[in-house]
Amino acid sequence: MNNEYIDNVKLIDKENKEIFTRKVEILKCNAIHKSFQVDSKSVLVLKDINFTIKQGESIVLLGASGCGKSTLLRLIAGLDTEYEGDLFFHDEKIKGTSVKRGMAFQEPRLFPWLTIEENIEFGLKKDLEKCQKKIVVEEHMELVGLNKFKNALPHQLSGGMQQRVSIARALVNKPEILLLDEPFGALDALTRTNMQKELLKIWAREKITMILVTHDIEEAILLADRIFVMTPLPGTIAEIINVDIDKNDKFTSKRILELKNYIYNKFFSGN
Numbered sequence: 001m002n003n004e005y006i007d008n009v010k011l012i013d014k015e016n017k018e019i020f021t022r023k024v025e026i027l028k029c030n031a032i033h034k035s036f037q038v039d040s041k042s043v044l045v046l047k048d049i050n051f052t053i054k055q056g057e058s059i060v061l062l063g064a065s066g067c068g069k070s071t072l073l074r075l076i077a078g079l080d081t082e083y084e085g086d087l088f089f090h091d092e093k094i095k096g097t098s099v100k101r102g103m104a105f106q107e108p109r110l111f112p113w114l115t116i117e118e119n120i121e122f123g124l125k126k127d128l129e130k131c132q133k134k135i136v137v138e139e140h141m142e143l144v145g146l147n148k149f150k151n152a153l154p155h156q157l158s159g160g161m162q163q164r165v166s167i168a169r170a171l172v173n174k175p176e177i178l179l180l181d182e183p184f185g186a187l188d189a190l191t192r193t194n195m196q197k198e199l200l201k202i203w204a205r206e207k208i209t210m211i212l213v214t215h216d217i218e219e220a221i222l223l224a225d226r227i228f229v230m231t232p233l234p235g236t237i238a239e240i241i242n243v244d245i246d247k248n249d250k251f252t253s254k255r256i257l258e259l260k261n262y263i264y265n266k267f268f269s270g271n
Contacts, residue, residue, distance in 0.1 A: 026176060026209055027053040027076065032085035034071055045071050047234040049085070055176070058203055058210045060224035062217065062263070068235030069213040070181050076211065077103045077179050089177075099125065102170035103179040106186060108162040110154040116165050117141065117150040123169040140168040143202060160191040164198070171206065180212040184219070196222055221245070221259050229263065239266070 032049035035042045045068045053059055061069040074080045075087055078097040087094045089101065102123075110119045121137045128136070141147050144164035154162055163183055170178055180199075184192045196219060203210050214220055220227050227241040241263065245253050 024055050025052055026055045026090060027211075028086075028088040028091075029076075030086040030088075032072070032075065032083055032087060034068070034075065034080075034083045044234040046075075046083070047236045049235070049237060051228060051237060051240070053209065053211070055209055056207055058223060058225045059212070060220040060227045061211065061213045061230060062220040062227050063215060063230030063235065064232055065215055067230045067232050069215075069230060072235070073103075073179050073181050073211065073213050076177070077101055079103075099173040100175050101177045101179060102173060102175035103181070104163070104166045104170040104183050106182040108154070108159075108166040110162060110165055112154050115151050115153060116146055116157070119154070119165055120168050120172055123172050125173060136172060140172050143171070143205070144168045144198070158191070159187050160195055163187070163195060167199070167202070171202070171208070175208070177209045177211060180210065182213050182215070185214075192219075199223065217260050217263050218256065220263075221256050227263070 029049050029051050032046055033044065034046035035044050037043075049072060061072060063069050071080070075083055076094070078094050078101065081095060089098075111122065114122065117137055120140055121133055124133050124136065138147070138150075141150055144167060146161065146164055146168070149157060149161065154165070157165070167178075167180075167183065170180075183199075184195050187195060199210075200223065202208075210223075212220075212223055214223075221243055224243045227243060229238045229241060230236065231238045241259070243259065245255050245259075
């Protein structure tokens with residue numbers, strides 16, 4: 001093997017490592033304000049939201065119900081474009097939905113008449129060949145551990161399994177950002193813990209940027225690199241907390257309790 005080839009490979013590898021290390025900016029939010037019309041009156045839901053998210057980060061929007069978390073996620077997804085301010089994805093203003101921003105909701109929202117395989121395939125780009133679709137769908141069924149259930153209908157699966165299908169469908173187009181709106185809110189405690197662990201595995205494997213909405217403090221700490229704590233209506237970002245726990249230690253670390261008490265005391269006790 002010639003030295004020039006080896007040098008070129010080393011150069012490419014170095015560039016890729018530098019890009020990953022730099023964690024380029026992927027999402028930018030500047031002075032976002034959002035209002036809704038309720039009984040002919042304007043209600044401010046989001047007020048002066050500002051943040052930057054880098055590629056590969058796991059971000060959690062944490063706050064009480066009704067603080068505007070899901071509204072902000074919908075703006076990022078492009079499901080709602082009526083707002084003041086600027087919201088950029090790779091320096092381009094978000095003007096609508098895109099396969100580059102996949103979204104999973106609290107309810108799986110699966111088609112009851114389609115099999116698991118067909119539900120996942122439904123979200124795929126239409127221009128793919130049939131054989132390509134089959135390969136991609138099989139990869140994502142394996143990713144969420146549902147290979148043996150590809151011919152099952154949604155009602156034959158548990159709530160946790162249905163949510164796995166929803167996540168697989170959100171990931172099937174290889175989005176750059178995965179948006180999750182309280183995806184485990186309707187699950188029992190044991191299933192929820194298992195799904196949190198599965199989500200961390202998916203995040204680590206796919207190297208995807210993740211933004212998750214929750215009102216559960218412990219879940220936020222377990223899943224986040226950074227937590228954006230939001231105030232009650234109108235929602236603002238009160239503080240951004242860095243979660244300084246290695247992801248491999250998150251389910252056993254004593255630091256979880258310290259962070260949990262800090263967040264609770266500062267934002268929910270008024271201290």
